[in-house]
Amino acid sequence: MRIKISEVAKMEKVVPAIERLKREEGEILLVTHHNPDGDGIGSMLALYQFLKKQGKNVRMAMKDDLPQVYDFLPYADKIEKLPINHKFNLAVILDAAGMYRADAPVYADEYLRIDHHIGGVFESINDYVDPYAPSTTTVVGRLLKAWDENLIDKDIATCLYTGLITDTGSFKHNIVNEEAFEFAKYLVEKGVDPSYVSSMVFERNKPQTLQLLNKVLSTLKMYEGGKIASLTVRQQFLQETGTTEEDTEGFVNFARGIDGVEVAFIMIEKPDHQTWRISIRGKGNVNVQKVAAKCGGGGHRDAAGCRMKGSEEEVREKLIKAIKEEMEIQKETVKIN
Numbered sequence: 001m002r003i004k005i006s007e008v009a010k011m012e013k014v015v016p017a018i019e020r021l022k023r024e025e026g027e028i029l030l031v032t033h034h035n036p037d038g039d040g041i042g043s044m045l046a047l048y049q050f051l052k053k054q055g056k057n058v059r060m061a062m063k064d065d066l067p068q069v070y071d072f073l074p075y076a077d078k079i080e081k082l083p084i085n086h087k088f089n090l091a092v093i094l095d096a097a098g099m100y101r102a103d104a105p106v107y108a109d110e111y112l113r114i115d116h117h118i119g120g121v122f123e124s125i126n127d128y129v130d131p132y133a134p135s136t137t138t139v140v141g142r143l144l145k146a147w148d149e150n151l152i153d154k155d156i157a158t159c160l161y162t163g164l165i166t167d168t169g170s171f172k173h174n175i176v177n178e179e180a181f182e183f184a185k186y187l188v189e190k191g192v193d194p195s196y197v198s199s200m201v202f203e204r205n206k207p208q209t210l211q212l213l214n215k216v217l218s219t220l221k222m223y224e225g226g227k228i229a230s231l232t233v234r235q236q237f238l239q240e241t242g243t244t245e246e247d248t249e250g251f252v253n254f255a256r257g258i259d260g261v262e263v264a265f266i267m268i269e270k271p272d273h274q275t276w277r278i279s280i281r282g283k284g285n286v287n288v289q290k291v292a293a294k295c296g297g298g299g300h301r302d303a304a305g306c307r308m309k310g311s312e313e314e315v316r317e318k319l320i321k322a323i324k325e326e327m328e329i330q331k332e333t334v335k336i337n
């Protein structure tokens with residue numbers, strides 16, 4: 001099911017999330033998930049600027065450092081580090097299945113979730129979550145438009161657009177719908193320069209990142225007659241090339257892009273040598289959100305992730321087993337239909 005732009009346009013003007021933010025006279029903290037991406041950061045920065053214009057007392061924070069590719073975004077230098085040893089009146093978690101995804105304590109009287117992930121934690125009756133939205137910035141965009149469209153300027157639009165292109169893989173993923181393009185058009189009308197944003201986000205690789213990619217591509221393994229592809233990032237690769245986990249962003253797409261591959265994943269070894277961060281990508285046939293959920297993670301139909309403990313071989317085997325199970329379920333569903 002895809003949400004039609006006409007349905008969005010009809011969205012009621014009284015939105016609980018907006019009403020809650022309007023009412024808040026105290027201190028507001030905006031946060032996003034750890035290992036932050038363009039959608040989480042873009043959502044936070046856009047809402048921050050808008051709330052400032054509304055005269056609100058607002059701050060932003062996240063657990064990790066700002067990935068360098070987002071340093072061009074307006075007000076990115078204002079993002080603080082979690083945890084903040086202070087109790088806020090209201091804390092808003094953006095682009096995450098719950099406050100727990102901040103991966104650090106967040107102290108507030110009340111919590112609010114604005115997001116587009118499937119399922120997740122109910123933080124308050126004012127939560128605004130739409131799993132059919134192409135990005136959290138699309139959800140934030142709807143809120144800001146319904147609140148006061150005139151306050152959306154080029155800076156806010158640029159932050160919203162960044163989330164839109166990063167979460168949709170530049171309009172390539174299954175989550176892309178009519179609203180994604182309508183929203184992009186709207187943001188360009190507000191002054192966004194699409195070519196500038198794309199080159200800032202996607203074309204600032206360091207030579208070392210390509211050296212790392214070279215090593216990671218050599219770990220490619222194929223399973224199930226070429227339907228599953230895996231890549232591995234070992235700590236040793238990062239050390240040898242002087243890179244960090246952040247530099248592996250997008251690598252999984254090389255495996256996803258192989259002809260015949262239905263599910264691709266990348267396993268990234270953490271410094272403790274026993275924890276792995278896994279990103280799983282699908283092409284529409286297999287629901288990778290369900291695969292990630294089996295391993296304690298979450299995400300979307302075509303892009304999901306989880307964390308697992310164990311040796312490289314153990315973790316890879318568990319993942320392949322979970323993917324094969326989901327492929328079987330898919331086959332059964334096709335037969336019934």
Ligand SMILES: [Mn+2]
Nearest residue numbers: 039095136167
């Ligand atoms: Mn997102």
